[in-house]
Amino acid sequence: MPPTDAMFLLAESREHPMHVGGLQLFTPPEGAGPDYVMNMISEIRSQTEVSSRFAMRPADPVSSVGNLWWAQNETIDFDYHIRHSAVPRPGRIRELFQLTSRWHGTLLDRHRPMWEMHVVEGIEDGRFAVYTKVHHSLFDGVSALRNMQNTLTEDPNDTELRVPWTPKERRPKPSGGGSRNPLALVGDAFSLGTTAAGLVPAGLKMLRQALGDHNFTTPLDAPRTIFNTPIGGARRFVAQSWEIERVKAVGDAVGATLNDVVLAMCSGALRRYLTELGELPEKSLTSMVPVSLRPGESADGGGNAVGAVIASLATDVDDPVDRLMAIRESVQASKNLMKELSPTQILLLSAVNMSALALSPVPGFVSLTKPPFNVIISNVPGPQKRMYWNGSRLDGVYPASIVLDGQALNITLTSNDDQLDFGIIGCRQTLPSLQRLIHHIEDSLTELEKAVSA
Amino acid sequence: MPPTDAMFLLAESREHPMHVGGLQLFTPPEGAGPDYVMNMISEIRSQTEVSSRFAMRPADPVSSVGNLWWAQNETIDFDYHIRHSAVPRPGRIRELFQLTSRWHGTLLDRHRPMWEMHVVEGIEDGRFAVYTKVHHSLFDGVSALRNMQNTLTEDPNDTELRVPWTPKERRPKPSGGGSRNPLALVGDAFSLGTTAAGLVPAGLKMLRQALGDHNFTTPLDAPRTIFNTPIGGARRFVAQSWEIERVKAVGDAVGATLNDVVLAMCSGALRRYLTELGELPEKSLTSMVPVSLRPGESADGGGNAVGAVIASLATDVDDPVDRLMAIRESVQASKNLMKELSPTQILLLSAVNMSALALSPVPGFVSLTKPPFNVIISNVPGPQKRMYWNGSRLDGVYPASIVLDGQALNITLTSNDDQLDFGIIGCRQTLPSLQRLIHHIEDSLTELEKAVSA
Numbered sequence: 001m002p003p004t005d006a007m008f009l010l011a012e013s014r015e016h017p018m019h020v021g022g023l024q025l026f027t028p029p030e031g032a033g034p035d036y037v038m039n040m041i042s043e044i045r046s047q048t049e050v051s052s053r054f055a056m057r058p059a060d061p062v063s064s065v066g067n068l069w070w071a072q073n074e075t076i077d078f079d080y081h082i083r084h085s086a087v088p089r090p091g092r093i094r095e096l097f098q099l100t101s102r103w104h105g106t107l108l109d110r111h112r113p114m115w116e117m118h119v120v121e122g123i124e125d126g127r128f129a130v131y132t133k134v135h136h137s138l139f140d141g142v143s144a145l146r147n148m149q150n151t152l153t154e155d156p157n158d159t160e161l162r163v164p165w166t167p168k169e170r171r172p173k174p175s176g177g178g179s180r181n182p183l184a185l186v187g188d189a190f191s192l193g194t195t196a197a198g199l200v201p202a203g204l205k206m207l208r209q210a211l212g213d214h215n216f217t218t219p220l221d222a223p224r225t226i227f228n229t230p231i232g233g234a235r236r237f238v239a240q241s242w243e244i245e246r247v248k249a250v251g252d253a254v255g256a257t258l259n260d261v262v263l264a265m266c267s268g269a270l271r272r273y274l275t276e277l278g279e280l281p282e283k284s285l286t287s288m289v290p291v292s293l294r295p296g297e298s299a300d301g302g303g304n305a306v307g308a309v310i311a312s313l314a315t316d317v318d319d320p321v322d323r324l325m326a327i328r329e330s331v332q333a334s335k336n337l338m339k340e341l342s343p344t345q346i347l348l349l350s351a352v353n354m355s356a357l358a359l360s361p362v363p364g365f366v367s368l369t370k371p372p373f374n375v376i377i378s379n380v381p382g383p384q385k386r387m388y389w390n391g392s393r394l395d396g397v398y399p400a401s402i403v404l405d406g407q408a409l410n411i412t413l414t415s416n417d418d419q420l421d422f423g424i425i426g427c428r429q430t431l432p433s434l435q436r437l438i439h440h441i442e443d444s445l446t447e448l449e450k451a452v453s454a
Numbered sequence: 455m456p457p458t459d460a461m462f463l464l465a466e467s468r469e470h471p472m473h474v475g476g477l478q479l480f481t482p483p484e485g486a487g488p489d490y491v492m493n494m495i496s497e498i499r500s501q502t503e504v505s506s507r508f509a510m511r512p513a514d515p516v517s518s519v520g521n522l523w524w525a526q527n528e529t530i531d532f533d534y535h536i537r538h539s540a541v542p543r544p545g546r547i548r549e550l551f552q553l554t555s556r557w558h559g560t561l562l563d564r565h566r567p568m569w570e571m572h573v574v575e576g577i578e579d580g581r582f583a584v585y586t587k588v589h590h591s592l593f594d595g596v597s598a599l600r601n602m603q604n605t606l607t608e609d610p611n612d613t614e615l616r617v618p619w620t621p622k623e624r625r626p627k628p629s630g631g632g633s634r635n636p637l638a639l640v641g642d643a644f645s646l647g648t649t650a651a652g653l654v655p656a657g658l659k660m661l662r663q664a665l666g667d668h669n670f671t672t673p674l675d676a677p678r679t680i681f682n683t684p685i686g687g688a689r690r691f692v693a694q695s696w697e698i699e700r701v702k703a704v705g706d707a708v709g710a711t712l713n714d715v716v717l718a719m720c721s722g723a724l725r726r727y728l729t730e731l732g733e734l735p736e737k738s739l740t741s742m743v744p745v746s747l748r749p750g751e752s753a754d755g756g757g758n759a760v761g762a763v764i765a766s767l768a769t770d771v772d773d774p775v776d777r778l779m780a781i782r783e784s785v786q787a788s789k790n791l792m793k794e795l796s797p798t799q800i801l802l803l804s805a806v807n808m809s810a811l812a813l814s815p816v817p818g819f820v821s822l823t824k825p826p827f828n829v830i831i832s833n834v835p836g837p838q839k840r841m842y843w844n845g846s847r848l849d850g851v852y853p854a855s856i857v858l859d860g861q862a863l864n865i866t867l868t869s870n871d872d873q874l875d876f877g878i879i880g881c882r883q884t885l886p887s888l889q890r891l892i893h894h895i896e897d898s899l900t901e902l903e904k905a906v907s908a
Contacts, residue, residue: 014468014561038543080688080882083556084549086540086576089492095538102537106560107468111686111883122540122576232565234534428534429565 015233017107019114021133021400023100023239023423028128029156029391037121037128038084040161040390044119045078047163054165057113058137073113083118091124094435097238100131104400104425105235108135115165127395132164136402152387152394161390221370223281225274228371230405232429239398240438241419246445253452254321256328259379261448262420263287263331264324266377266411267313268444269437274315276436284316285374289331291338309334310373320444321451375409376401382414382421398423469687471561473568475587475854477554477693477877482582483610483845491575491582492538494615494844498573499532501617508619511567512591527567537572545578548889551691554585558854558879559689562589581849586618590856606841606848615844675824677735679728682825684859686883693852694892695873700899707906708775710782713833715902716874717741717785718778720831720865721767722898723891728769730890738770739828743785745792763788764827774898775905829863830855836868836875852877 012018028036052072059071087095099120108114114135121128151162222228242265244258251261267285274280290308311334314326380399387394398421399412408427413420422441426434466472482490506526513525541549553574562568568589575582605616676682696719698712705715721739728734744762765788768780834853841848852875853866862881867874876895880888 014564035543077882084542084552086542088538088540088575089489098538105563107687109559109687110468111688121542233561233563234565428531 012107014107015231016404017105017233018137018402019104019108019133019135020402021100021104021131023096023237023396023398023400024130024132024389024394025396025398026128026130026389026392027395028126029159029393032392037119041082041084041119043161043390044117044163045082047161047166048076048078049167049170050076050113050165051167054115055113058110076113080112081116083116085118085120086122087120088122091122093123096120096123096129097435100400101235101237101428103131103133104237105233105428108133128392131400149383152383152389154385154387156388156391156393158388159391221283222286222372222374223283224371225281225285225374226277226279226430227374227409228406229408229430231403231408231427234428235403236426236428236431236434237400237424238434238438239396239421239423240441241396241416241421242441242445244415244418244420246449247420250324250445250448250452254324256324257331259289260324260328260331262379262413263289263311263313263327263377264320264448265441265444266375267315267323267327268320268447269440270313270375271315272440272443273437277432280315282316285313286310287313287375287377288373290376290378290380291335309338313374319451320447324448371406375411376407378410378412379420380412380414382416384415384417386417396421400425403427466561468561469685470858471559471687472591472856473558473562473587473589474856475554475558475585477550477691477850477852477854478584478586478843478848479850479852480582480584480843480846481849482580483613483847486846491573495536495538495573497615497844498571498617499536501615501620502530502532503621503624504530504567504619505621508569509567512564530567534566535570537570539572539574540576541574542576545576547577550574550577550583551693551889554854555689555691555882557585557587558691559687559882562587582846585854603837606837606843608839608841610842610845610847612842613845675737676740676826676828677737678825679735679739679828680731680733680884681828681863682860683862683884685857685862685881688882689857690880690882690885690888691854691878692888692892693850693875693877694895695850695870695875696895696899698869698872698874700903701874704778704899704902704906708778710778711785713743714778714782714785716833716867717743717765717767717781717831718774718902719895719898720829721769721777721781722774722901723894724767724829725769726894726897727891731886734769736770739767740764741767741829741831742827744830744832744834745789763792767828773905774901778902825860829865830861832864832866833874834866834868836870838869838871840871850875854879857881 055073055076056070057073059069085099087099089095099118103116103118108116114137116133118131118133119128120131123129151164153160153162247258247261247265250256250264251258256264266287270285271280287310288308289311309331311327312330314323314330317323317326378399378401382397383394394416396419397414397416399414400423401410401412403410403425408430410425411422412425413422415421422438424434424437509527509530510524511527513523539553541553543549553572557570557572562570568591570587572585572587573582574585577583605618607614607616701712701715701719704710704718705712710718720741724739725734741764742762743765763785765781766784768777768784771777771780832855836851837848848870850873851868851870853868854877855864855866857864857879862884864879865876866879867876869875876892878888878891
């Protein structure tokens, strides 16, 4: 087993599950009867051809500290992996999030391939949802996660039911162009984080030499916040979609990128959230923002190779437009630095930025050291058109990432046709009423819209 | 923290959750509307006065091997502990068991008081269920678990909603006589098991001396079976009720006790189950059976002080009545031995019988040693009358106990008014189609009824 895979297994505990998840929300096709979801589950479970990735599990002994290796499960217990569930009354999205929070807070069984797919019915408006959960060690990099996106199609009349575990050579081609799975990038970022642990000592030295002439400073000083404390084992998950058009319009009005406005929306929301709790620090919060490492390409979250910059969220600035401008400037400064570096240097710089993540499982690390940044805000590319699965329309795809000791909150968003789908995961113990963040993001966007049109 | 409590926390891993659970099935009162369960949950969550037991959690650091101690949670997150859920379509009891299996296979969060109450609606016949889960370390002995039984009343018109965490001095008196919580005895048995680990070396020596004149043999030789292998992290739970009258009638016809017939029902069922899998050993299976240690009292599962005998299940006997008689004889022999011993000697003998349980978390122990017995079958006393909760009739109360490496199956039953409620928990990986055991138990009982009436 590669060391980066093993790292995720060894670092895992009840309090630190190392899986990533995603919640997809679907509108069933017209004329779908009450048994639509139940029948679909039977059809999903009947797709028993499994690619080797989806059959991998850690070989025994699963919990010992030592060499880990992968084994292949000969038979897959599909009744176990594919789970039929229902939202309790009154069946609002709020109840769906409560279920998702519970599922995201439990550990995957290491005696089986470490993935689960929960198909959920009973939402009051007749929609259904799919929550998928995969262990990061099993699905390192992009290989298998990309598959999930490939199950979708642009054609609403294409009712071929595709599943992510079908071996590639047997897979029916989706009629639309499947685009990149949003979770894959999160995976990349984390792989890089752990690889970074090994790179850091040598890396820092090389980096200092390489940057000799540049005005390079270590990551921005981050204040201590409630986000940067040891976490518990339970989670809160909330999600919401916003129209890309609204976000773009604000950016266009003041010359900021989409991603700048996204950061400003989050910044305004975090500012309100912390103020309500009496926990807003005087100094501005900082955010780790994964960016593209491809030279010459826009760094706004697109592309494959992922690095990380640390940007100020300007939470110490009162005026919303001033705050957006300060964020824009901070992101631009980091990007400019990157532009002058070689790809290897960028990788090393990113490794330094992310190395603290890799150390968070070390006991005492979080309590004794200052946080390298306050929160991860990650914008990853998703489907560029309206997509369908088995004739059902994909209304939203909301990532649920990993939280760690010292990083109790993660905001990951993905583009989906004409909207941005935000998935927010947090430690339940540390972060009360995470639902408010959703309202605060909307309020922040409205505030920006008013300010730039005034 | 007492060593027996700490033992359960230290022995716990993803594969070996150390909690006990119970599934209660209720018929709501006539005229209960569609919001009955939802409103009840609000009322449950509003009962925020909590006894110290239900506010206890392990103090940080929760996972380190060393001294553990208890802390008190100042605030309880009732939205977390009280969970509203729904059975997916078609809403049969089968779907309820699937949910119960999932819940029983996940670890409790050590950052909070280690208990959960799941209230489940959406069963097709309009009933609802309550699955409760408590960590054994938190609820050692009888103290807190007994509380749960005390929430019930014999009076269907008494709609005072009682919850098990209400402090004793504040608790409204149930109008009926609350009887013993069935799970408490299971807890006792396990406490004894772990205490036994320390007792064994000295105990065996004392016991040999005390038993010098008796024809005392070490526990019956148990064959290796699929029940006595290392377990995985997932569970299967199934349950069913049988009329006490039917079981008693078989016993009366041949001079066997209720418990003898229960063992014969289980024996016949395990025989069929293993035969179908091609896994029935030639030699008879043995069962550990918790019995009363009170001198002069019937040892049929009643009473408070619990010891354990190991009885042959006579699975090598073909004829059902002969099998019942062989079981009766084996149980009687063990009981007779106990009658001639002092209470301390009995405790030591039981400790020897149960000591292997305490050693099962030791790596390699299960693979290298012969099983001390094949399965635990535990009959614990429950309500003697039809009970009610908030006006809802308790139709069944099914225990879900602990399985361990080397003990992949546990059958615990409890009396409930005029019926016996069986709860069967097993390792999902080792034991396929556990549902069949339920049918086999019914077939075994029918077979016995026919044989004794012929």
